[in-house]
Amino acid sequence: MDVKEHIESLAMQARSSSAVGSRATTHQKNDALEAIAQLLSEQVDRILAANAIDCDRARSNGLEPPLIERMTLDSDRVSAMCEGLTQVAALEDPVGAIVDETRRPNGLLISRMRTPIGVIGMIYESRPNVTVDAAALCLKAGNAVILRGGSESIKTNQALAALIANGLESASLPKGLVQLVGTTDRDAVGHLLQQARDVDLIIPRGGKSLIERIASESKIPVLKHLDGNCHAFIDASADPEMASAIVLNGKTQRNSVCNALESLLVHEAIASDWLPNIGRRLNDAGVEIRACERAMGLLGGVERVVGATEADWSTEYLGPIISIRVVSGVDEAISHINRYGSHHTETIVTAEEASANRFIREVDSSSVMVNASTRFADGFEYGLGAEIGISTDRLHARGPVGLEGLTTLKWVVRGEGQIRG
């Protein structure tokens, strides 16, 4: 079968299965999730053997070590997948929930019911755990999903998909609810992006260029996760030690992730007292500094600091570098963030409620925080149970996306024979 036909057939299968998925009971969906977890724990060896083939091939193809590290499974990582399945099973079923019920003067009872979106196309790179996580979340939200994993992990993903299909079958759900694109042909993605009749939403996870290409090519709405150029603003009233802890955590706890801190804005009133100390501590933690002129003047005793260029303010380093700017107050901080930021996650450290409220209200980002590390911008940390991604889009869902973001609302109207006059 050629790749276009293959994708069309997956999309048609997904559409017809999604009707069954949308009617499936909570019990049935949880049975499937638990059956998949059970099969996964029984067949760890089989999954690891498939993964070993992928990793060997990746090594002989000269793939970079960090990428090989990301795609490599071990029994702990498989256990984590099982745990994820159990956690999703434990989440409340969003489908069928009624919200915002009101009665109109004519007696009509108006409400909205949460429903599945329909068919999701998930396009992702090397991490094979996404195969299981995405399947679990889409299934629990009553959707069908078409998975297109990285070609380097094809054997692993095929083994996982076979096991998911068995789990679905044991819960009497159609295998069409979770399907893996069965070819590594690069054209498959392009064809998937054309299936607007049968696919309702594309969720890409991976590098910025992949996501931008998908967004520009897709005929289907895309929930994008682009860069996280995250800021901390240290207000004049900030507790200095709290500010330092939040900055160090944001920058050094894990620096390759989208919610890591990239840029530090410091109120001029505390800059001379606080900056030299945090500068040294960042240096000690292996972090390079790109500083504005005023900050440079205050970081005299700090070794690894260079002048920031205009480009630094918009850069997501994803590594041990931070930009630092001294600002005149909350106004300048907000306008700097809204101008140079990527609208992902920003935090203010302050003791003043008025500054906190202005920051929350006026910073235009998917997560705005007060006195907390940007590293908390995450579906699990927010109590969503799991996340399918973090949306940097403004429509439908913004920030960490869990089950609710995989659903939509329809209007429900109940009457006793009302007609319109």
Place this chain on the structure above:
Amino acid sequence: MDVKEHIESLAMQARSSSAVGSRATTHQKNDALEAIAQLLSEQVDRILAANAIDCDRARSNGLEPPLIERMTLDSDRVSAMCEGLTQVAALEDPVGAIVDETRRPNGLLISRMRTPIGVIGMIYESRPNVTVDAAALCLKAGNAVILRGGSESIKTNQALAALIANGLESASLPKGLVQLVGTTDRDAVGHLLQQARDVDLIIPRGGKSLIERIASESKIPVLKHLDGNCHAFIDASADPEMASAIVLNGKTQRNSVCNALESLLVHEAIASDWLPNIGRRLNDAGVEIRACERAMGLLGGVERVVGATEADWSTEYLGPIISIRVVSGVDEAISHINRYGSHHTETIVTAEEASANRFIREVDSSSVMVNASTRFADGFEYGLGAEIGISTDRLHARGPVGLEGLTTLKWVVRGEGQIRG
């Protein structure tokens, strides 16, 4: 200035003004709305004079009478616009509202705040009231809007836009919050659809072909309002007189609108008793019938009835025609609707809660109703105060879209120095 530059400059103005709009107080936004209403009531003559120029030109260009009727203003229609402005001013301000507040085990307080979307591009055809309605809703939700009305109404829209600009100014809000595309050049729409950096959402209102063209060309998310092939299913337990009233209201109260009834499904258990009567009454009301074979057999005494073709089941007539099919029960009704319908609005007439619940849960439409006329699918009838359109999309907003659909939610996290372990 060439048209591309003009559109780019509007988009940049809108983006910078939207920051001011998002921070505007409820009081300030309501002041602007009331000032616009006041100016509109004072300057009716000026608006009507501009409209007369448009209508004269439209007539000499040979525009169809129904289109001229739609674009023609009189003092009643201008009064209705004023009333609309006052109603939007009276609506609760959605911006800044906090929803779903929860506290996490680590003490973080997680919630979401409603915020404006940013910049809306509104593309519509002849009705000039859309200029005022869309401006009012976008403004109240804290957005900037770029309006592209039909070229036939350019003078009217320019007069309205000038007045809106004065109203904004008198409330100390930037004129860039509501801007009209100042040219009738057809390329303007194409350029607007490219401004993905500065425009966040396109809302087209008009014929299906316009909307499809916009959706396929746009680089910006589009909230579409496509066709309404609306169904009524009359269950075995339906009260016959209630069923007739709902069908007659749905089909004949106004047949050119998207929530008018297009297709009638009748349970076989009541078809022989009920169909001949409703058939005659539809005929008496001037409605032609396209019937399935079984319905044909029961409509012997009815004059204007012909056999339905397969194409009839998917047709939105937008006129005095209805298709009728006898079905074996709620199962067949649901699968017929999900297969042939346009996922807009459907109603069931029934006395059985079980049938009602299955219909509500399983019919995949933006509005599902029990014992009510499909004609109620409307933002005003649902209590939204006003609507900017009815979305037939599944993402972001489905069905009638009011103020809430013109906003999005950002995450708000409040801590006392929490860092991630």
